[in-house]
Amino acid sequence: MPSESNEVELIRVPGGINAESIVTALHGRGIPARSHGEPIGKIYGLTLDGLGEVSIFVPEEYLEMARSILAAGEHGDLLIDDKDAIDEPASEDD
DSSP states (O other): OOSSTTEEEEEEEESHHHHHHHHHHHHHTTOOOEEEEOHHHHHHTOOSTTTTEEEEEEEGGGHHHHHHHHHHHHTTOOOOOTTTOOOOOOOTTO
């Protein structure tokens, strides 16, 4: 259920954990995205007959770019580069 008229559904996934990962990946690539799902699935952890399914919405102008990112992730081509890296604290051996 899009909140804005220009939002379109990108994909439906089972469970909020899957949706959160996708939304985070899209946000990391500069694509506004949000998820929407039935609360009963989240409460009980169900993914039966649509319960627990979560839809991910993006603005229509970002749809093709978002699809490309999903495809890259499915093929294992979605790599983290230097700008995505998180600085980790130095270990005691360093």
